[in-house]
Amino acid sequence: MSLDKRLSAFVNLGQFLCQFSEKSTKKVENILHNDIFFDIFKTQIKRAKEYNGWFNDENVLFSLENWGKSLTKENLEKWISHYNITDGEPKTIAVIMAGNIPLVGFHDFLSVLITGNNIIAKLSSNDKHFLPLIAKYLEYVEPSFKGKITFTDKELSNFDAVIATGSNNTARYFEYYFGKYPSIIRKNRNSVAILTGSETHEELESLGEDIFRYFGLGCRNVSKLLVPREYDFDNLFKALYNFNEIINYKKYQNNYDYNKAVYLMSLFKLQENGFLMLKEDESYSSPIATVFYEYYDSEAQLLQLLKNDTDKIQCIVSNLDLPSKVNFGKTQTPNLWDYADDVDIIKFILELT
Missing domain, CATH: 3.40.605.10 (Aldehyde Dehydrogenase; Chain A, domain 1)
Known part of the structure; x- marks a missing residue:
């Protein structure tokens, strides 16, 4: 053929x-x-x-x-x-x-x-x-x-x-x-969004697609935010409100309720809006209905963090001038040439002897 x-x-x-x-x-x-x-x-x-x-x-x-x-x-x-x-x-x-x-x-x-x-x-x-x-x-x-x-x-x-x-x-x-x-x-890999505080309402709203599509189960779903000190999460919560109906899906709701109870019993500090929890955590893989966040103090520190954790990250959503970044709302619509883990499958196959 x-x-x-x-x-x-x-x-x-x-x-x-x-x-x-x-x-x-x-x-x-x-x-x-x-x-x-x-x-x-x-x-x-x-x-x-x-x-x-x-x-x-x-x-x-x-x-x-x-x-x-x-x-x-x-x-x-x-x-x-x-x-x-x-x-x-x-x-x-x-x-x-x-x-x-x-x-x-x-x-x-x-x-x-x-x-x-x-x-x-x-x-x-x-x-x-x-x-x-x-x-x-x-x-x-x-x-x-x-x-x-x-x-x-x-x-x-x-x-x-x-x-x-x-x-x-x-x-x-x-x-x-x-x-x-x-x-x-x-x-395991997860995706991150780098926020600076200068994002528009529309961009943050589009970020909701990166977070909630497939209920957050994909490696291209944003499961962690990197934000500057004193970041105002209120604007983010307002922009994500359009996704509030996700809590009506029973399996998602069960996970939300369970994880919230675990966090509260463990006395973890949370920010939440009734359908999404934000928890400060250095890890990348967050449970369903939760997104982790971590603060950065400078762009240099941020770039070093991304370099150190390359093997943990699938996509980076940001407005910053970064190589291979993904625009807000686009993590779940990759091109054919956007390879998982940046490993070129076609090249791998063609080099088989």
């Missing part, structure tokens, strides 16, 4: 996924295999909460829509234009996926297939229904994908390389079992 055929298949997938969005789900004419797959996807979206209580309609639709918008001919060609992708003997790459947010493993799936290789995917039990549906759609659009995509819940075998995503604990397990293979092993 040629690269052009692979590109065309993913472009068709993008057009299919764009029918599903938070604003509306609407069947569009002339989308390939809509008669087979549209209603199946629609049903799976409605049933997603049954398998994972965090996968509400809004977040699932957001994920599908954004992947649909990414999979355009222009985006895909821009992405792969930086590489020399040739159609040689395919490698088989095992991909162990997380399940914290909908389709969190799709970029790895795409990267393996767009380079002409075969994938053995081990799905998380928290997100095991959408990717097989997508794979089946691709096989209908381009039958040459048949035999190139395998899903398994058994022990992995007969592969040439590994891409695995998990916690710091599971990463040790991955390193032990897959150490002899070429591998990308991802550990």
Whole structure:
């Protein structure tokens, strides 16, 4: 199967996924295999909460829509234009996926297939229904994908390389079992926002998208704020008020109530507004419904902190002139060339011998 055929298949997938969005789900004419797959996807979206209580309609639709918008001919060609992708003997790459947010493993799936290789995917039990549906759609659009995509819940075998995503604990397990293979092993990372006090109301409001999307469960969610001394949190709380309805989602509310009780019993000092707690803490990984914050005294101190903790940080949201910073409200809409942990998956795959 040629690269052009692979590109065309993913472009068709993008057009299919764009029918599903938070604003509306609407069947569009002339989308390939809509008669087979549209209603199946629609049903799976409605049933997603049954398998994972965090996968509400809004977040699932957001994920599908954004992947649909990414999979355009222009985006895909821009992405792969930086590489020399040739159609040689395919490698088989095992991909162990997380399940914290909908389709969190799709970029790895795409990267393996767009380079002409075969994938053995081990799905998380928290997100095991959408990717097989997508794979089946691709096989209908381009039958040459048949035999190139395998899903398994058994022990992995007969592969040439590994891409695995998990916690710091599971990463040790991955390193032990897959150490002899070429591998990308991802550990815990979190995202931070650097505030100066000069942000507009609109920027702080957009920060709410970075904090609350997917209930804060993604590595690209902002879980920590870096703020100057004497920072006025009132403006932040006012800007975030539009997200107050999140507390009505039972699983989020349960976490809010539980974590608040733990903090209060431990006599921790909190700032909270009824649906979000702010706690001063040097850690990056904050519990659901909580964002940690830490003060900085100078830009030099701030830059040193970011340098020291590079391996803990996924995204940096800021107005400061920093390399690879992300604009407010954009952490959950990365480009195809925005690699997790800044590790170029395509380069890794193409260098396999």
